[in-house]
Amino acid sequence: MEAVLQSLSDNPYFSAGFGLFGLGTVAAIARKSTIHGAALLRRRLLVTLEIPSKDKSYAWALHWLTTVEQSMTVSEEATKASWLTKWRPRSHQLSVETSFRQHDNGAATTQFTMVPGIGSHWIKYQGAWMMINRKRDTKMIDLQNAAPWETVTITTLRRDAHLFPAFLKDAKEHALSAQAGKTVIYTSYGPEWRPFGQPRKKRPISSVVLDDGISDRILQDVRRFLDNWKWYNERGIPYRRGYLLYGSPGSGKSSFIQALAGELEYNICILNLSERGLTDDRLNHLMTVMPNRSILLLEDADAAFNKRSQTNDQGYVSGVTFSGLLNALDGVAAAEERLIFMTTNHIDRLDPALIRPGRVDVKVLVDWPSDAQVRRLFAKFYDDESKADRFVDALQKEGGVEGWRPSMAALQGHFIYFRDDPEESIKQVHMLRRDSYSA
Incomplete structure (x- = not known):
């Protein structure tokens, strides 16, 4: 080898630059071959699933990734009925999505939702490692709501490609199970409906x-x-x-x-x-x-x-x-x-x-409460129908000739304030007029 290098160095053409040009060409070919080989190896061994932000599975996948796994452990000092909850989100890189709604009365409701951040996330699903990459294209926007175009890509070994349908099915069932027994409130966002806060x-x-x-x-x-x-x-x-x-x-x-x-x-x-x-x-x-x-x-x-x-x-x-x-x-x-x-x-x-x-x-x-409504509401709060008639009588006396009636919301607030004392709620029925309660 040393003899070859010595002969090349003594060669006038090589010294003139032709040899360096040839080595550069060989290096470039080797580099391209490595890149193409890696791409070919990737195509042979890996498979990628792309989920665009307009697809329903997009929200399901994000929801599944940010699901909090809860493990229950008993503390040494606590009884068996006392549990400590540990939060273990599947994704370690999170971003926040805030839902804000201004009500007509001036009050505002805000909901915060944690979702996987932009970048790569590794998970293990049914024994197979998957890389989930959330991308945001700032040069492309959704013309309907002016939001940046996003995609989630899931990459795994080709031999594990059969897990994609199972993953999407699990993500769907998990998202829908969170709504089981609950009512989802939708509000308009541009030309589409989006859930407002949690169900x-x-x-x-x-x-x-x-x-x-x-x-x-x-x-x-x-x-x-x-x-x-x-x-x-x-x-x-x-x-x-x-x-x-x-x-x-x-x-x-x-x-x-x-x-x-x-x-x-x-x-x-x-x-x-x-x-x-x-x-x-x-x-x-x-x-x-x-x-x-x-x-x-x-x-x-x-x-x-x-x-x-x-x-x-x-x-x-x-x-x-x-x-x-x-x-x-x-x-x-x-x-x-x-x-x-x-x-x-x-x-x-x-x-x-x-x-x-x-x-x-x-x-x-659906107007001011009737006597029957007041009785049922009283009995619902205190589980005592015998005193409901007394409350109705006291309310009628308070209304007097003018026939004043409180709203159902006011009655509910009154019963909550006196939730432990039905007798006091009867005695203090006049407070419904003043609407002045203090702790």
């Missing part, structure tokens, strides 16, 4: 105390509608039904709708007609692409339209026109298989065209 525990319909017969009447009507798709279809009737719950504030309208959704195993899509940027086209699109088995809820319909005029209480006017709302409810392009509920505190402010049959089929007054 809510289903509320028993018996927990909402309405006047005699109201709950049963609405529930029976809804069930009859859901069970008669063929009947509607055979007669050429649009398969959709609208309900209007109207009455005083705090009477339980929204609470009943949430409980009804739980009873039917439905979710709720909340649409704010006063939302900035909402247009007629977007409204129609949202009502067409609602998630399956969902109730569309339009709360405080009078807040968006007073008769046929748009309200402007917050310094801007919604892009939705009154005619656009009517067309979305029952126009040519209106969605079928739809269950819609509206609520209002002022039915007199609603245009008759909005609540005519076909747009609103059932109107129910």
Whole structure:
């Protein structure tokens, strides 16, 4: 070898540069061969599954990766009933997604969700190692919601490719199991619906105390509608039904709708007609692409339209026109298989065209509580029907000639404040007028 190198160094052509050029060429060929060999080896040994952000499996995969595994251990000092919870997220690189919703009364609700951060994450699934890479392309955006385009790629050995369907199935079942026994609340995000926060525990319909017969009447009507798709279809009737719950504030309208959704195993899509940027086209699109088995809820319909005029209480006017709302409810392009509920505190402010049959089929007054409601609510809190009549009598005396009645929300707050003392709740019934409670 030394002799060869010596001969090359003595060669005038090699010294002139031809030899160096040849070595460089050989090195470049070797480098390219290594790269192509590695790529070929990768193609032969590895397989990659890509999940774009527009695919439903994308959210399921992220949810599965951020699921907190809980292990239960008993502390030495604690009893067997005392457990310590250890958090072990599958992914060690997390980012936060914040859901923020501003309510009409000025209050705000914020939910934080942990998701895998941008980058690579290693997991072991059914004995096979998988590399999961979350990528964000800042040069590409989703034109519908202006969000950066993202993908999740899952890479594993080719021999383990059969695990991909099982992984997606597990991710789906895990995401849906988190919603079992719960109601998912959806809000609009651009032209699509997205879950708002974590699913809510289903509320028993018996927990909402309405006047005699109201709950049963609405529930029976809804069930009859859901069970008669063929009947509607055979007669050429649009398969959709609208309900209007109207009455005083705090009477339980929204609470009943949430409980009804739980009873039917439905979710709720909340649409704010006063939302900035909402247009007629977007409204129609949202009502067409609602998630399956969902109730569309339009709360405080009078807040968006007073008769046929748009309200402007917050310094801007919604892009939705009154005619656009009517067309979305029952126009040519209106969605079928739809269950819609509206609520209002002022039915007199609603245009008759909005609540005519076909747009609103059932109107129910949910107003100030009757004596029967008060008795049932008292008995529900204190499990003592004997004292319920005394509370009703005290409430009637407090109302006097004017017939003043507190709302159901006020009564509930009163019973919560005196939750351990039914006698005191009777004696202090006058506090309902003052609405002044202090700890």
